Amino acid sequence: MIDRIPIDAVGIQERVSRICTRSIKKESKLQALDLALRMIDLTTLEGSDSDGKVRQLCNKALRPYTKLPNIPSVAAVCVYPNRVALAKKILEDSSISVASVATAFPSGMSSLQIKLDDVHYAVSEGADEIDMVISRGAFLSGEYARVYDEIAHIKEACGSAHLKVILETGELGSLENIRMASDLAMKAGADFIKTSTGKISPAAIMPVVLVMLQAIRDNYNSTGVKVGMKPAGGIRSSKQAIQYLVMVKETLGIEWLHPSLFRFGASSLANDVLMQWVKEKTGRYQSLNYFSND
């Protein structure tokens, strides 16, 4: 059903190092920072999350930094299903989406019925986007059809909500597997493919994201469907974020440089982008002491 496409790992690495040499400064850096901020899915996925934490995160999403004008809001907040209703309530009048992880996140170790219930619950609470995890165990044992069916069922359960499929690339072993999982997820109806849960190291790394972007490009060329990409976990600095933007532009073209097709799953990235932004505007290197944690 899905072909196994060989990947030139050395070639990918070379391409990534080439991309990392692009120099983005001054005005173009400010534009890149603006774009990066608008692409962030501000995320909190801890067992210790409380209503207070989520409320604070939503307020940060709405107004990341109030001391300078024209600072945009982020794309979405990403929370656990039982925090969706609260986040939705706070963000109701804004353009910010509420994303929820579901399907027995982060391991995905449960029955299909429970995963579907999880999705139904999150959607009924008001989630605009669902971040599901694939069954890595099944994928690695070669049960591709099962993984495909699972994604397809969950896509159906999402209704009008967007579906992001987390491959958890840190557990897939090889770039070939990552490419195959990407193709499989897109065929099964994913609106976005996402690297990681953020619970496993390595999370998002550039070679992996490049392979996924190439999968998206090939899928677009053969079907005309634009699938989005979301690297998540491990992207902490503006410099990294800008390198990712360059990679997206040079692999998929300028159309993908939009929050509807590219997102960063991150929590600390937002503050670094803001710090760089303020530095570009004021000429002063900034300190985290003057930026809110959440």
Added chain:
Amino acid sequence: MAEEQNKDLTSQSKSINSIPKTYKNYINGEFPRTESGRYYSVKAQSGKHIANLSLSTKKDIRNAVQAASKAHAFWANKTAYNRGQIIYRIAEILFGRREQFTNEMVLLGYSREAAEEEIHACIELIIYFAGWADKIGQVFGSVNPVASKHFNFSRQEPMGVVGIICPETPSLLGMLGLLMPNMVAGNSQVIVASKQYPLSACTFAEVLATSDVPAGIVNIITGSKSDLIPSISKHMDVNLLVGDTSLDTDFQFTCELESASNMKRVCYWESFISLDELNSRPDETIATCLDSLKDPYHILYVQEVKTTWHPVSE
């Protein structure tokens, strides 16, 4: 034939008395070159070129502040006693390498006597401050009488990242006079070294690197004051600036103006001695300088006081 070659090599290696040394910045426990790729020539008094030193810029300051800020909690959370031990260790290593320091100073125009005098003063200063590490809290901390049922006490805490702007001379004592109170206080520092006499500062980095001082606690950068002072005073992650009273008034103005952005504390201590004075009256000038630098109030000045109100029943 082979034997002859071997012989050549041996005789050659025996003839090496000195090799040119690359003096580099010291950031986060490593010796990187400046990000700017710019260098300036440091010359011996005879006018002979000695070495190219990094003409660092704001990016090097940024990297150093980042390292200092990251390392700060680790140093600040060590027990005062342990900080004292580590600082004493600096004196041990410096003592073992005093010949190298003397030679470098002489190269730059010190008389041998003045150089030796200065190194001894430096070792004495380090040991003096090492001793204060676990006593500063006992001497300056206090239990305060208050008109309510509270146990009220004050103690000193580190301020965070400090920018230190060294006087030109004395090239080592000047730097240590500003550095030691801050190390004892538990701060982490970014040092702008003397421009004309930077060799002692650069070699002192090698002493730090082998003295159990955690990486990032002391960072040393060489270059032009007009490049470095504005960016260090502007940096929002620097909490305090310490300079020398000999600092040019224009630079003092920049320090104070730019420090207003995050209300850095700015202070100047007296350690400057001109090279002429050092060479003509080494004993007297260095003894006076050492006296003014051996001041526990310098430690107090680079710390914050925290006062705690603890309710008591009876």
